[in-house]
Amino acid sequence: MxxxxxxxxxxxxxxxxxxxxxxxxxxxxxxxxxxxxxxxxxxxxxxxxxxxxxxxxxxxxxxxxxxxxxxxxxxxxxxxxxxxxxxxxxxxxxxxxxxxxxxxxxxxxxxxxxxxxxxxxxxxxxxxxxxxxxxxxxxxxxxxxxxxxxxxxxxxxxxxxxxxxxxxxxxxxxxxQLPDQMSAALDLDWSAALELLLNSDTAMVVGRGGALPMAREAALKLQETCAIQTACYSSAEVRHGPMEIIAPGYPLVVFAPNGPEQGETLLFADAMRERGAKVLVIGPAKTEGVDLPYVTTQHPLLEPFTLIQSFYGVAEALAIARGRNPDQPQFLQKVTETR
Incomplete structure (x- = not known):
């Protein structure tokens, strides 16, 4: 992987x-x-x-x-x-x-x-x-x-x-410019995400707009490589019921890249911090409330690329740290044929 x-x-x-x-x-x-x-x-x-x-x-x-x-x-x-x-x-x-x-x-x-x-x-x-x-x-x-x-x-x-x-x-x-930005994304230190999730059996990943598909992808990677029961919602949808499960100590990863969705997403992250959740916000460097910076790009539609590139490295390292093989999960196979 x-x-x-x-x-x-x-x-x-x-x-x-x-x-x-x-x-x-x-x-x-x-x-x-x-x-x-x-x-x-x-x-x-x-x-x-x-x-x-x-x-x-x-x-x-x-x-x-x-x-x-x-x-x-x-x-x-x-x-x-x-x-x-x-x-x-x-x-x-x-x-x-x-x-x-x-x-x-x-x-x-x-x-x-x-x-x-x-x-x-x-x-x-x-x-x-x-x-x-x-x-x-x-x-x-x-x-x-x-x-x-x-x-x-x-x-x-x-x-x-x-x-x-x-x-x-x-x-x-x-x-x-995207390939070079993806290379830079590989070099970021996101070890804080490993610390958050190392001993977790449950978690939630939140994003909105273009970040939401990558939040879903991040959640899937935590499920299939690390066997963490991971939910995923938009930072708006989560308020319509799912945030009830976010209790004190609950691990919450928030994707908050540049864009019109960022402000509301950061407000949600702040509210969950006040609740006592363990919140890790991924966003632009030097932005208030951001815990992990990501590599920004020259266009809003490209921000999801560098977000998921760095997270893939987290998922692989986390799986190994949890004693799992990220290349061959226990119950999965590479080609899945469904009807």
């Missing part, structure tokens, strides 16, 4: 150097002018898809959401998708429910794209076109570099389409 996390900056550099596939996808979208994006995915890939939806709505103004898989793989709903683009996100491209779902969305009228990390996958075979990620073989059960590569393909295609629509090159220019 650690080797794969350390490889992420080079994966992103390769994707910047060879961007033909994402440029072609953006060109297709520019012609098709979709009014809706939908996705199918599971696990870490679903978090990458959620990031895509956030970025597409924020940058392009196109409605974008995940389709409940049971409504397309088990009880096919009569969806009307004549002006939609459907994306399937998957490391292996093998899971039958994803393959069946993308095929069904195509039958309902959507133009389909598979974003996969495995050559000659079944998911790519049923799609109109595919982006093969250059993350390479991923050995650890816990997905890391494949998830970030999916995020990268997502934001690259959105950046190209945004530029085509006349929204400027700020996002494209910011992407050029």
């Amino acid at each position: 650690l080797n794969e996390v350390q490889a992420i900056p080079d994966v992103l550099r390769r994707m910047l150097d060879d961007d033909a596939a994402v440029l072609d996808l953006a060109a297709r979208w520019a012609v098709d002018q979709p009014g809706l994006f939908v996705s199918v995915a599971r696990g870490s890939s679903a978090h990458a898809a959620e990031y895509f939806h956030h970025a597409a709505m924020r940058q392009l103004g196109i409605a974008s959401f995940a389709v409940p898989l049971s409504l397309v793989s088990l009880t096919p709903a009569p969806l009307q998708l004549a002006n939609a683009c459907a994306l399937g996100f998957s490391q292996s491209g093998k899971s039958p429910d994803l393959v069946d779902s993308l095929r069904y969305l195509k039958q309902r009228g959507a133009r389909t794209t598979a974003i996969v990390n495995t050559p000659d996958s079944a998911l790519a075979a049923v799609a109109d076109n595919a982006i093969l990620l250059p993350a390479g073989n991923e050995v650890s059960v816990a997905a890391t570099k494949s998830c970030v590569a999916m995020m990268m393909a997502s934001v690259q295609s959105i950046a190209f389409l945004s530029h085509h629509r006349g929204h400027g090159k700020a996002l494209l220019e910011a992407l050029a």
